[in-house]
Amino acid sequence: MFITDAYAQGAPAADPTGGLMQLLPIILMFVVLWFLMVRPQMKRAKEHKAMIQALAKGDEVITQGGIAGRVTSVDEDFVRVEIAKGVEVTVQKPTIAAVLPKGTLKNL
Structure with missing residues (x-):
C-alpha cells in the first residue's frame, strides 16, 4: 500500500x-x-x-651544420672531413646530411 x-x-x-x-x-x-x-x-x-x-673515403658530403667537405677517413662512429686544404674536422656519422655528386666541391 x-x-x-x-x-x-x-x-x-x-x-x-x-x-x-x-x-x-x-x-x-x-x-x-x-x-x-x-x-x-x-x-x-x-x-x-x-x-x-x-660512406667511403673520397666521398663529398655536407653536414647538418652546412659544412661541405671530402671524407678522408671513416671510423665506426666518426668521420674525418677535409673542409679546406689541410683543415680536417671530425664529425659523428649521423650528422652527415647528404652525399654530394663527385666534383661538386670544385664548383663551390
Whole structure:
C-alpha cells in the first residue's frame, strides 16, 4: 500500500555492429596518421642509415651544420672531413646530411 508499483523501462535496442561504428573514426584517424606521418619518416630514416653505412673515403658530403667537405677517413662512429686544404674536422656519422655528386666541391 505504501509502495507504488514500479514498471521496467524498455530495454535499449542492441547495436547490430557491436559498438564498432563508434570506434571507426578513431581507427581511421590512426591509419591516416600512419600513412601520412609515421611511414614516410621511417622510410627517410632507413635511407639515411643506408647512406651513412655506405660512406667511403673520397666521398663529398655536407653536414647538418652546412659544412661541405671530402671524407678522408671513416671510423665506426666518426668521420674525418677535409673542409679546406689541410683543415680536417671530425664529425659523428649521423650528422652527415647528404652525399654530394663527385666534383661538386670544385664548383663551390
